[in-house]
Amino acid sequence: MRLSVIGCGYLGAVHAAAMASIGHEVVGVDVDEAKVAALASGAAPFFEPGLDELLSAGLASGRLRFTTDMAEVAGSAVHFVGVGTPQSKDGHAADLRFVDAAIDALLPHLSPGDVVAGKSTVPVGTAARLAERVDPAGATLVWNPEFLREGWAVEDTIRPDRLVAGVPAGEEGERAAAILREVYHTAVATDTPFIVTDYATAELVKVSANAFLATKISFINAMAEIAEVTGADVTQLADAIGHDARIGRRFLGAGIGFGGGCLPKDIRAFTARAEELGRGESVAFLHEVDAINLRRRERAVQLVVDALGGSAHGKRVTVLGAAFKPHSDDIRDSPALDAAVRLRGLGAHVVVTDPAAIENARRVHPQLDYVADRDEALRDADAVLVVTEWDEYRRELDPEHAGSLVGTRTIVDGRNCLDPEAWRAAGWTYRGMGRP
Structure with missing residues (x-):
């Protein structure tokens, strides 16, 4: 099929390349000329494992191209809209300017029978509003939320764990759902669940999934706060309750908390929309989820200060990690950089x-010092703070080797990803999050 993807940021670029890889003819459109030029050369302007190879293969096959000219989407059967919905500057609500602008630019190029598939994360009610603008062109709007994990986005797009399509009622919706099944033919052929629902449910699936994951992370971090004043070990606690099939162990990793471009903004936008709908009390608990998450950043910094004898002033602190998670260069709302900036504010050097995120971090926080080589960054450190669980720190960093580089063997494990016994055996003062 001929497809277009409007918006070639993280979501759109991955989606365009993945769709080309399963046989579709895809044109990606973005207003950013530099981004389009990079993608057209086969080099993504962000780090995502496997994406450059997918881009190069798609471009070489002739099935994938990128442009700034919206007119080139004409003739596509399905138009995916994957632009960003950042948090508003004056509040917690989602900023929908980019979604509205994308639809405005797309409308003149639609043909009767086209399908417009929204993939952006939007407040419930957005799809119904946009459908009123798309309908006069004879096109059908569907809402097809994404469930990508940064670092595994290529896999999640080609082999998703579920597909959701919010469609209008009646034959029009049935036809649109059938077209989406054709688009995702490889996943459908392997019996991936394909859930057809109404607009509102499809919109809520995405934000409620993120709200649940955020709640699970903040729950175990709340338990870490109790563990810290009782002497309990939150990691053993998570192991024990995680054996209950109703709870599960995934996302019960206590530490410095979540960040990135999705969970924080999405739970805030969800609460803002619920308040607009007069049901703010239904998700009021998400305010505490957010508050717990932010408190863990403060706690990690306090552990470093305590380990330094009560003051970070003049001390050299090495922060292992800048991205909000491993296998990504995304620094949006990164707990790692938040902690680094707080420590610098307390007078620390x-x-x-970070293996991938240094340049992004430097652009946003030039006041920090950056060293690409891990061992050089560790040299003469008075304390080490682990905040992004890259394998370079979690698995490959030997306590004895690291000890030969630092000035003082003091480490704060902001992700509870290290073996305390191994580090203590090597003479390190080890402090975890919610661990004795």
Whole structure:
């Protein structure tokens, strides 16, 4: 099929390349000329494992191209809209300017029978509003939320764990759902659940999934706060309750908390929309989920200060990690950088290292010192703070080797990803999050 993807940021670029890889002819459109030029050369302007290879293969096959000219979407059977919905500058609500602008630019190029598939994360009610603008062109709007994990986005797009399509009622919706099944033919052929629902449910699936994951993370971090004043070990606690099939162990990793471009903004936008609908009390607990998450950043910094004898002033602190999670260079609302900036504000000489995110971090926080080489970053450190669980720190960093580089063997494990016994055996003062 001929497809277009409007918006070639993280979501759109991955979606365009993945759709081309399963046989579709895809044109990606973005207003950012530099981004389009990078993608057209086969180099993504962000780090995502496997994406460059997918881009190069798609471009070489002739099935994938990128442009700034919206007119080139004409003739596509399905138009995916994957632009960003950041948090508003003056509140917690989602900023829908980019979604509205994308629809406005697309309308003149639609033909009767086209399908417009929204993939952006939007407040419930947005799809119904946009459908009123798309209908006069003879096109059908569907809402097809994404469930990508940064670092595994290529896999999640080609082999998703479920597909959701919010469609209008009647034959029009049935036809649109059938077209989406054709688009995702490889996943459908392997019996991936394909859930057809109404607009509102499809919109809520995405935000409620993120709200649940955020709640699960903040729950175990709340338990870490109790563990810290009782002497309990939150990691053993998570193991024990995680054996209950109703709870499960995934996302019960206590530590410095979540960040990134999705969970924080999505739970805030969800609460803002619920309040607009007069049901703010239904998700009021998400305010505390957010508050717990932010408190864990403060706690990680306090652990470093305590380990330094009560003051970070003049001390050299090495921060291992800048991205909000491993296998990504995304620094949006990164707990790692938040902690680094807080420590610098307390007078520490902060050195940050990361396998992928240094340049992004430097652009936003030039006041920090950055060192690409891990071992060089560790040299002469008075304390080390682990905040992004890259394998370079979690598995490959030997306590004895690291000890030969630092000035003082003091480490704060902001992700509870290290073996305390191994580090203590090597003479380190080890402090975890919710661990004795």
